[in-house]
Amino acid sequence: MVIAVIPFRPENPKTRLSCVLDQAEREKFALMMLRDVVEKTTLAGCSTILLSTEKYHVDGASTVVKELGLNEALNEFLSETDEPILIIMSDIPLVTLENIESILSVESDCAIVPGRGGGTNTIFIKEPSRFRVDFYGASFLDHMNIAKEAGLSVEVIDTFRMSTDIDEKEDLVEILLHGNGESRRYLESLGFTISVNKGRVGVHRDSHEEAL
Amino acid sequence: MVIAVIPFRPENPKTRLSCVLDQAEREKFALMMLRDVVEKTTLAGCSTILLSTEKYHVDGASTVVKELGLNEALNEFLSETDEPILIIMSDIPLVTLENIESILSVESDCAIVPGRGGGTNTIFIKEPSRFRVDFYGASFLDHMNIAKEAGLSVEVIDTFRMSTDIDEKEDLVEILLHGNGESRRYLESLGFTISVNKGRVGVHRDSHEEAL
Numbered sequence: 137m138v139i140a141v142i143p144f145r146p147e148n149p150k151t152r153l154s155c156v157l158d159q160a161e162r163e164k165f166a167l168m169m170l171r172d173v174v175e176k177t178t179l180a181g182c183s184t185i186l187l188s189t190e191k192y193h194v195d196g197a198s199t200v201v202k203e204l205g206l207n208e209a210l211n212e213f214l215s216e217t218d219e220p221i222l223i224i225m226s227d228i229p230l231v232t233l234e235n236i237e238s239i240l241s242v243e244s245d246c247a248i249v250p251g252r253g254g255g256t257n258t259i260f261i262k263e264p265s266r267f268r269v270d271f272y273g274a275s276f277l278d279h280m281n282i283a284k285e286a287g288l289s290v291e292v293i294d295t296f297r298m299s300t301d302i303d304e305k306e307d308l309v310e311i312l313l314h315g316n317g318e319s320r321r322y323l324e325s326l327g328f329t330i331s332v333n334k335g336r337v338g339v340h341r342d343s344h345e346e347a348l
Numbered sequence: 349m350v351i352a353v354i355p356f357r358p359e360n361p362k363t364r365l366s367c368v369l370d371q372a373e374r375e376k377f378a379l380m381m382l383r384d385v386v387e388k389t390t391l392a393g394c395s396t397i398l399l400s401t402e403k404y405h406v407d408g409a410s411t412v413v414k415e416l417g418l419n420e421a422l423n424e425f426l427s428e429t430d431e432p433i434l435i436i437m438s439d440i441p442l443v444t445l446e447n448i449e450s451i452l453s454v455e456s457d458c459a460i461v462p463g464r465g466g467g468t469n470t471i472f473i474k475e476p477s478r479f480r481v482d483f484y485g486a487s488f489l490d491h492m493n494i495a496k497e498a499g500l501s502v503e504v505i506d507t508f509r510m511s512t513d514i515d516e517k518e519d520l521v522e523i524l525l526h527g528n529g530e531s532r533r534y535l536e537s538l539g540f541t542i543s544v545n546k547g548r549v550g551v552h553r554d555s556h557e558e559a560l
Contacts, residue, residue, distance in 0.1 A: 253521060255549075294447070313462070314462065
């Protein structure tokens with residue numbers, strides 16, 4: 137069985153969204169994105185594990201707490217299991233079931249989904265003990281090199297939906313345009329709409345009064 | 349036979365790259381991106397037409413000059429042909445042959461590739477007389493609505509490579525990371541390299557002295 141591992145930090149997440157969401161909203165929004173991801177990994181038949189920095193519960197996943205940095209926690213986890221592992225970020229709510237299924241069906245030893253700007257949004261590793269992660273910076277290139285040095289074949293998965301991680305205000309427009317899950321509904325409940333200004337597409341939030 | 353139509357403005361293109369490329373370099377860079385796209389449409393067996401605002405030549409394509417705005421030129425072109433048309437932007441140099449082939453094989457009446465931020469990077473229309481384009485602004489939503497109103501079924505194609513249009517300095521990193529064509533080689537010849545600063549991945553250009 138494939139284990140889907142989703143790293144998650146419940147407290148004060150997504151600080152680059154502070155310009156449009158306060159801390160409580162960011163914490164709830166991060167949970168909604170997480171739920172959109174967990175729904176898909178569960179539907180795809182993965183055993184889903186939340187790798188959290190503190191105790192936390194989300195339906196559909198078991199929680200493992202490791203009070204470690206992202207790389208340390210994931211590498212410790214990789215060393216502790218022999219099952220194929222799908223490491224998937226919690227902030228890619230546009231992911232679909234078809235996306236996950238196509239990753240799990242690759243013939244190569246690993247699959248990597250690059251994020252925009254050189255990041256890595258998902259890694260699938262059939263033999264986790266042969267791999268280690270190195271997130272932050274140009275992690276896509278780092279992960280390609282780590283796989284190469286380990287003699288592992290890699291398929292790079294070409295998907296807009298999974299390459300779209302939500303970090304900044306500008307990213308919210310992608311959820312309003314292409315999302316259909318809980319993160320979109322939550323943004324809409326807060327009064328977010330698509331706005332077009334001088335040809336540029338962005339998001340606008342109606343008066344905070346109701347939402348706050 | 350499918351006609352691939354590539355709108356192109358040869359003079360002073362990509363002004364948002366002026367911070368790192370002068371006008372002559374932007375014109376050459378736009379040509380390199382165009383060549384990367386034309387190579388793929390040609391390999392896919394399309395008859396490739398450059399829809400240009402002025403006389404221009406690129407190997408592999410015929411040029412049609414229309415001194416009109418983007419929408420007017422494309423809609424006039426759509427009304428003038430009965431062949432299936434693939435409208436594809438010239439600034440998506442990461443496009444692969446597999447991308448094009450998968451679009452041309454859709455069963456629906458149209459296929460749309462969204463760009464990041466609500467744009468449209470490619471439209472495939474089997475019966476062009478039933479469609480009209482409306483670029484600028486949130487064109488992805490506009491094109492979905494135009495298809496719906498015309499009773500045309502649409503498949504939205506999920507591809508990072510084709511959703512990545514190159515407009516700003518930050519976009520250049522995607523070419524250096526994921527490109528393997530002429531645009532990448534041209535950027536490298538100008539001294540562009542990937543840089544990582546405080547965990548953010550960007551591009552750096554070595555001294556202009558040699559390049560200018």
